[in-house]
Amino acid sequence: MxxxxxxxxxxxxxxxxxxxxxxxxxxxxxxxxxxxxxxxxxxxxxxxxxxxxxxxxxxxxxxxxxxxxxxxxxxxxxxxxxxxxxxxxQPRRPSRSAPLARGGRDRQEWIDALRRFADPTYRDNTFTPEELWDVLEDPSVDPTARAAAAHMLREEPENRPRIRVAAEAAAESKIRVALEEAASEAEMHEVETKLAKVRD
Incomplete structure (x- = not known):
């Protein structure tokens, strides 16, 4: 691993x-x-x-x-x-990272999409926790998708220590800061500010 x-x-x-x-x-x-x-x-x-x-x-x-x-x-x-x-x-298992990646979307459009994915009542919310962990913990995946997965997983406080481990293993400063913020007790708007600075 x-x-x-x-x-x-x-x-x-x-x-x-x-x-x-x-x-x-x-x-x-x-x-x-x-x-x-x-x-x-x-x-x-x-x-x-x-x-x-x-x-x-x-x-x-x-x-x-x-x-x-x-x-x-x-x-x-x-x-x-x-x-x-x-x-x-590292084994490269197929992941569903594409919908999470920022791609050509502007900041607000991307954040809004992630909020919808995180909403359990959203009809297209089909990401399981296991799928999100697969995205976050694969260093070959688009960094914006990894940050997005952390953003969604942080909703459960017990996930934050594991997110912190991923942050500590990162070299690129913006993804590391975004993951550290996701693992913290920061308010969601603060997390989203750091998230928006990550680039693919």
Whole structure:
């Protein structure tokens, strides 16, 4: 189960989570694992101090591992490679995430749709708790759908500790904040404000 994954927060602002890597402290850049094709230590003189992420579009992202110490570079490379293998090894069960994802809807339209889904009297409310957990706990799913699932599951207070575990495993800052808010005692409008900041 992917929630057994323990996120790694490094001093240089790199956070390795269940769904990808966040780089930087103040305006972090997020790289999802689904876009990473290869992880290696740079071979050129200038790149040799960095761990290189080869992306699906051919771009190379270099992560400085701290000084000139090869052990730090190797440790960072190995940590990312291990997390990537864990991500790729997760069974991908079909989920009903599409109706929950924001897609092209504006903020209010999306929130209104989620409120309808959460209403037990709504005729098209066919999401079971198990289906919502499948969406929330799959790091490969659209992050807006994951946040939406947490938004719906938080209605039952006993679900919040499990939502918090999902938040702790996340690398991308906006999905992590949205899940943390869903796991909190915050008022629903506060949760929806954080939810609206998550992007696909």
């Amino acid at each position: 992917w929630l057994a994954f323990i996120p790694l927060q490094l001093r240089n602002g790199i956070r390795i989570g269940a769904e990808g890597i966040s780089i930087g402290r103040f305006r972090p850049t997020f790289i999802p694992f689904r876009r990473i094709r290869k992880v290696e230590i740079g071979v050129s003189f200038w790149a040799s101090r960095a761990v290189e992420l080869i992306l699906d579009d051919g771009r190379v992202v270099r992560l400085v591992a701290g000084g000139t110490f090869s052990k730090k570079r190797e440790a960072l490379r190995d940590a990312i490679a291990t997390a990537l293998r864990v991500y790729e090894a």
